[in-house]
Amino acid sequence: MSLFSNRVIKVVNHIPYGQVVSYGQIAAYVGVPRGARQVGWILRSFDSAQDELPWWRVINNQGQISIKGNLYHDANSQRQHLRSEGIEVGEDYRVDMAKHRYLAPQNQLKSWVLDTYYVQMIWDKFKQRY
């Protein structure tokens, strides 16, 4: 785990039911504006049979499902998840982003800049000096 992946997980967990965000959006939300590919990296490595993380609400900026899949999920299962939340997903795995994209409010973004993990990291870094 890392500060980066912890923040990504926190943001993904915050996406409301029935809405989606892009990889680039999450990257921006966690403070790495051009780290979209890394968000995908984290989500792919988060393979679990249980869906404790709503990974399926993350698609690319073009509104398209673009996962290659892992041990437990693929593009088709992602589409099923989205459809079960009332989101229309076409045969080309495309979603109407204008209709379903979630935009986090500013006060929410602010809370993500300094999360508990970060505070802990800073604490651990300096406590040995005392």
Place this chain on the structure above:
DNA sequence: CAAATGACTGTGC
């Protein structure tokens, strides 16, 4: 430490 690997994105035909 250097090189490779992408569940990405913006730009320019």
Place this chain on the structure above:
DNA sequence: GGCACAGCCATTT
């Protein structure tokens, strides 16, 4: 709109 292409950067090897 689609298709290359070049950046991008956390992680792995």
